[in-house]
Amino acid sequence: MERVPCRPRSHNFPQTKFGVKSLRFNPSWFNKYDWLEYSIDKEAAFCLVCYLFKNKDDHVEDPFVKNGFKGWNRRIGLDKHVGKFNSVYNQAREKYDALNKPKASIQNIFDYSKKEDMNKY
Numbered sequence: 001m002e003r004v005p006c007r008p009r010s011h012n013f014p015q016t017k018f019g020v021k022s023l024r025f026n027p028s029w030f031n032k033y034d035w036l037e038y039s040i041d042k043e044a045a046f047c048l049v050c051y052l053f054k055n056k057d058d059h060v061e062d063p064f065v066k067n068g069f070k071g072w073n074r075r076i077g078l079d080k081h082v083g084k085f086n087s088v089y090n091q092a093r094e095k096y097d098a099l100n101k102p103k104a105s106i107q108n109i110f111d112y113s114k115k116e117d118m119n120k121y
């Protein structure tokens with residue numbers, strides 16, 4: 001997994017008018033949603049997991065996958081993207097986790113702490 005999420009936290013996120021309110025992307029969403037990416041090019045949010053692993057035959061009409069999410073007034077859209085257990089996101093997530101898992105397997109953590117113990121003595 002070479003691709004890391006694009007997260008320009010210090011970017012000057014442009015404001016968009018929603019009725020009387022002007023809202024913008026909130027970088028703290030990066031902390032809650034580990035799949036979230038922001039494209040400065042498009043000034044929109046995307047989903048890394050779907051980008052990498054969605055079924056290529058799926059024509060997904062989802063802003064996080066297609067043209068980018070800009071509904072800063074509809075934060076619920078982020079939870080909606082995750083959706084139910086059989087959502088496009090969760091199917092992609094399964095593949096994503098399967099590839100990422102080996103690094104954090106219990107065996108590795110065990111080996112690591114053993115090594116640390118040995119260094120102490």
Ligand SMILES: [Zn+2]
Binds near residue numbers: 047051081089
């Ligand atoms: Zn997704």
